[in-house]
Amino acid sequence: MYSGLMSTSERLIEATRELLWERGYVGTSPKAIQQLAGAGQGSMYHHFTGKPDLALAAVRRTAEEMRAAAAASLDGPGTAYERIAGYLLRERDVLRGCPLGRLTMDPDVIADDRLRAPVEETLDWLRGRLASVVEEGTERGELSAALVPADIAATIVATVQGGYVLARASGSPAAFDAGVRGLLTLLDPSADDRS
Amino acid sequence: MYSGLMSTSERLIEATRELLWERGYVGTSPKAIQQLAGAGQGSMYHHFTGKPDLALAAVRRTAEEMRAAAAASLDGPGTAYERIAGYLLRERDVLRGCPLGRLTMDPDVIADDRLRAPVEETLDWLRGRLASVVEEGTERGELSAALVPADIAATIVATVQGGYVLARASGSPAAFDAGVRGLLTLLDPSADDRS
DNA sequence: GTCTATAATCGGATAGAC
DNA sequence: GTCTATCCGATTATAGAC
Missing domain, CATH: 1.10.357.10 (Tetracycline Repressor, domain 2)
Incomplete structure (x- = not known):
């Protein structure tokens, strides 16, 4: 769970980087990203169109x-x-x-x-x-x-x-x-x- | 889909080898294995205790x-x-x-x-x-x-x-x-x- | 911007009939 | 040995309230 000093979209990107490194793309679920980033589903889909978009960032x-x-x-x-x-x-x-x-x-x-x-x-x-x-x-x-x-x-x-x-x-x-x-x-x- | 000349358990192993190579362990589902092997769920769970067992073979x-x-x-x-x-x-x-x-x-x-x-x-x-x-x-x-x-x-x-x-x-x-x-x-x- | 609700599909497996 | 039915949680979203 990342610091609240980062914006939500920053935390989502950092969480995704971490999980892609650890588990790869297939092994990384939006839910896991949201939990690690401390963000809800709504936030994730507000900032990014979906898993591929977030992974790209x-x-x-x-x-x-x-x-x-x-x-x-x-x-x-x-x-x-x-x-x-x-x-x-x-x-x-x-x-x-x-x-x-x-x-x-x-x-x-x-x-x-x-x-x-x-x-x-x-x-x-x-x-x-x-x-x-x-x-x-x-x-x-x-x-x-x-x-x-x-x-x-x-x-x-x-x-x-x-x-x-x-x-x-x-x-x-x-x-x-x-x-x-x-x-x-x-x-x-x-x-x-x-x- | 493998030849019927192979036994069911052989076909399951070969299908699993193929999919592990292509998609890795996380990316390979029992269902995909069964389809490629031309075997039903019952067959797979009869010959192997589950995905890890089959993957090991x-x-x-x-x-x-x-x-x-x-x-x-x-x-x-x-x-x-x-x-x-x-x-x-x-x-x-x-x-x-x-x-x-x-x-x-x-x-x-x-x-x-x-x-x-x-x-x-x-x-x-x-x-x-x-x-x-x-x-x-x-x-x-x-x-x-x-x-x-x-x-x-x-x-x-x-x-x-x-x-x-x-x-x-x-x-x-x-x-x-x-x-x-x-x-x-x-x-x-x-x-x-x-x- | 963030939250909760809802949903269709998949994942991994068990149960029991044939 | 093989088949179908069933199960429960996870996946990947969408909808709409706040």
Whole structure:
């Protein structure tokens, strides 16, 4: 139940974000949203046309936050490797998974272009941003010249998204951390990578 | 609707596997299972105690299949790199995602130890099997000696699981393929990986 | 803006006839 | 083993009073 300092529509959006993260779109009912937001049915249907509309507002906000968080790691100073490492090693609520990525497993989200759009755009943006960092790294000689920026960017994002899967399967963040360590070893320009 | 050549309980399990893959546990109703299996409610509750019981049978079978498919790639001949590449590049229904991995985003699956167990065990087994291959590779000089087998194994599985996320977000297998290419570049012992 | 009432459908299951 | 009937709560709203 959220503070009364937030407006009703704000509380509804925040409650929806929370529940979408925890239970996904199919698993989140209007009633649960209303209870967590401390709002009645009338309020919800006054501010939003229905569950999809509210979910859209929630997903857009989550996408915004995710961009900002990634940019904070990637826009900083340091070598390409350091910025990528910073992104991979930043604090995460590993066992909760990615609030945006988890939605891709939701058939009702994938089937709705309006709901899928912010998810796609944000992951695309992230890959693009990482590809730029990798490209800078190869140009400056900080990373192997053999790397294809767009491919490595996809590998990095996939390792994070898949790391969540492994962590949730085992009930421990250890597998996520292992995957990240493995990727950093593979990227590390200072490691002796010859057999 | 499955062939009448299968027994009713077989059809129920296959229908459940299909729907769990497509819609997850929360999104799959007994009624939908019965319709797809061509079975009545009575049949379902005769053969299984309820939705969780049926889901358990379905998940166990899917886990078996996944192990067998991975083993087929990893147990073959070839260098460590070749076997890992074979596993990563084998044909997949990328846009459908991983039938086991997707369950980790389902809160009701994660909350139920009996349902989560086959998911955890199978992904653990896969990581272990890949770690063995990597270890063989480092010992034989086919892969960099700097690699920590368990970490690289986690990276490989995570790249696949996360690749599904990227593919589903964008509605195209391209991002999955890019992530795999990136990982193979990073693993490739013949690539010049010095800056 | 928020509340309560009402409603049609679905979800998950039990009971008992055949 | 399979079928139909029945049940109760949840889901996703709509209508209208306050």
